[in-house]
Amino acid sequence: MAMQNASFDPQAFRAALGTFTTGVTIITTQAEDGSPVGITANSFNSVSLNPPLVLWSLSKNARSLPVFSNGKHWNVHVLSTEQEKLSGRFATQGEDKFAEVQLDNGVSEAPLLQDCTARFQCRTAFQYEGGDHVIFVGEVLAFDHSDRAPLAFQSGQYALATRKPRSELRLATTPPPPECSYTEDLLGYLLGRGHYQVLNTLRRMVSNQQLDEQAFFILSVLCIRDNLSLEEINTFVSYTGHEVTLAGMRFLERQHLVAIEGDADQLRFVLTANGRELSLQQLALAKVVEEELSAKLGSADAQALKVLLKRLIVVSDPGLPDLWAPR
Amino acid sequence: MAMQNASFDPQAFRAALGTFTTGVTIITTQAEDGSPVGITANSFNSVSLNPPLVLWSLSKNARSLPVFSNGKHWNVHVLSTEQEKLSGRFATQGEDKFAEVQLDNGVSEAPLLQDCTARFQCRTAFQYEGGDHVIFVGEVLAFDHSDRAPLAFQSGQYALATRKPRSELRLATTPPPPECSYTEDLLGYLLGRGHYQVLNTLRRMVSNQQLDEQAFFILSVLCIRDNLSLEEINTFVSYTGHEVTLAGMRFLERQHLVAIEGDADQLRFVLTANGRELSLQQLALAKVVEEELSAKLGSADAQALKVLLKRLIVVSDPGLPDLWAPR
The missing domain is CATH 1.10.10.10 (Winged helix-like DNA-binding domain superfamily/Winged helix DNA-binding domain)
Structure with missing residues (x-):
């Protein structure tokens, strides 16, 4: 494995990984002293419907690793397009991330942020070895979901995802005859x-x-x-x-x-x-x-x-x- | 946990999970009899940079589960916006998925598709329990990456992600004075x-x-x-x-x-x-x-x-x- 790694350009590897579009989440928990902890993560994904499980990964170097490792509960917040600033705040160390942030009451003591696209309140089901990261798998105890458009992330930049209609959106009631070169698609x-x-x-x-x-x-x-x-x-x-x-x-x-x-x-x-x-x-x-x-x-x-x-x-x-x- | 599940509306849970935007991948491997196997998955994510690890989840009901569980190598293809049809084909059971699909030579026998946004050639590092899914964590042995725009997926539909420039895109060389209500943003x-x-x-x-x-x-x-x-x-x-x-x-x-x-x-x-x-x-x-x-x-x-x-x-x-x- 060492040799394989040696041949890896870490920047190129990051760039290749970054092409996979993701949403943006903030994941929160409560430290033993009662203080709120939260980080921005885009390594979230769904795992299982029954039992309901989701996962995300946290760097072994993260200051919050001990808190998440020892804590039982954490909340995943899928951020909306209006929450780009909040995302930036929770991605930056040292800021008082929760200053003036309104919280809801959840099923656990983990902070529950407002105005998100979706929220998953979780209890740690598994912690798995993942190289320089720990993979957290959580059982979803409660969730909710709003109409707010979700923020996306691609190649190191925030993005807005435009959903493509399942069938092509047509302005004309019928497709033009094939011999007609003028189409509405111009x-x-x-x-x-x-x-x-x-x-x-x-x-x-x-x-x-x-x-x-x-x-x-x-x-x-x-x-x-x-x-x-x-x-x-x-x-x-x-x-x-x-x-x-x-x-x-x-x-x-x-x-x-x-x-x-x-x-x-x-x-x-x-x-x-x-x-x-x-x-x-x-x-x-x-x-x-x-x-x-x-x-x-x-x-x-x-x-x-x-x-x-x-x-x-x-x-x-x-x-x-x-x-x-x-x- | 049974009670928690009972209170879950599976459709609502799916809908909430679906708000998390993802890319679209096809993951391929080779069966023991030499036949190519591939499925569409959006549960991919990066895990670790050093060692280079990525993960994805596969339903325990999937017909391809034994092949992936027994195989050592698999390739992840991050699909481009031009590969929507290919995504649909690999998401559908029973089709001859590899018919007329051109392949490249990779580091393993796992099929390596062409014209993708990025490709990760992996060897299974871990298989983890994930409820009704198995979580596959792979060590990345080789990867590449093109300029093709990646396909995204959100709330059950294909999507196109428009990246937001880091600093706001301005047409005017200087922002208008604050007292000017006419802005270029109209x-x-x-x-x-x-x-x-x-x-x-x-x-x-x-x-x-x-x-x-x-x-x-x-x-x-x-x-x-x-x-x-x-x-x-x-x-x-x-x-x-x-x-x-x-x-x-x-x-x-x-x-x-x-x-x-x-x-x-x-x-x-x-x-x-x-x-x-x-x-x-x-x-x-x-x-x-x-x-x-x-x-x-x-x-x-x-x-x-x-x-x-x-x-x-x-x-x-x-x-x-x-x-x-x-x-």
Whole structure:
């Protein structure tokens, strides 16, 4: 075995192991002196349904090993996507991990954390030799389970798992005929349809306020970065396919949303108090639309969608100016 | 323990366990008669770095239990997102699992599958009692690891894990000032910017062919569903914010892309051979753009983005007509 180990690059071995996706758990117990103990672990897995058994491994170097070895009871908490910070806290030595953490009452004295995706209250059934780790197998005495989306972990990073529907999700009621090369599965189609549908939901709300989409874009830009020339506005808006004209700006001026300043050859556009208020109202509506959609998608999937859209924007960025950059 | 079990709803217990996200593995060995044996398992996990140990559990009812119990060597294959079908095949009893499966040569006689995310070639180190399962702990004799995105599993469904960058992915070079309510994190903004950027990449290619975006949409619709009235075309296109006019259709007729048939009050529009060819050329370009973006995102993330966009489209669908529906 020594020779085999010698040929092992530990970093490469870790990297290979890390490709196996896991959830993230915090495992807690109570020390003999009554103090709460907890660590973050992703080595959890289910073992047996009847009797109900689960397992996890703990490093023989872990400071908490004696406590877990001597204790009879421990709780496994499958963390939700909202508990990434808690995961980090319990993965770090020395912090007062349980400071301001609310606990529930469980079947044992082991601390029972709140707001998890699932919890398993266990009694040690076996402790097995596992090289530089001890394998703890626990009998599950009680468990519960919420709708909170679970946090995942892959290749050393937190992750959001998007479940693939068992049968492929189809927008059309019937698959297109095989000779049709246009399918709903085209990324460009999905992006366009998703965007326009969300935009139209917003547009219906905005149209009650007598403002069109172009005005929405202009006010948004000025709300982030005020006092711009027409040319500057267009550098921020042109990627949408809209071209902002002086006539369009004059229209907004007549509605007291924008003030025009400067000489005729160097006009600059400034948001009025009215304009700012309307823009913030629109933003609030956009956030309402987003919240409704997030609730329907589930917050983890909504978050994953945003992460992926940002990555898409980065890889397809033609070099748009940074709207939020300081000047 | 019997009483504890009695209070357990096995389905609820399974559901709670299932919230812990896992990867998907196929574990293989060779039977004494030389025949290959393999099963799909998600109970895998790493145990020890030095010595290098991994574990997984196998039901005591499994037909392959005697083979694994008596065999010394087995291989763990962490499956990639491309290997969902293989996972299904090895999860199903009775199929000729190894039919047409290419194998590599490994350190033992245990079958070594190809095209996986990672592979661990193991020798049994321990077999432990685990209720209705046996826990196999293996010493890793050899391993390798590719760039293929790993398949995940959560709550009984295959899943795609989107890794969250360690530090938040930012489009802007600096965070917006705290008083700015408009942030780049708005779903509507991300959808619009992502869509327009991809559309503009395509538009640049299409504009070489002297066709605008509206013509692109019209030809696409007619390519999927030919012989439509102007009103029908608009039911399919209007969600994009474009309104198709008779003048626009006459323009396409002059370019020999569309033929106009029927009486003046019942005009119908039909794609010409030229029009169909141009439309398919555009589609091919759209697929090139998509392939380039998928390569940059990684195929698993591109796939996850499409799954999430479909879900977004479903939850925000105002009731658009089904373009692909048969008539």
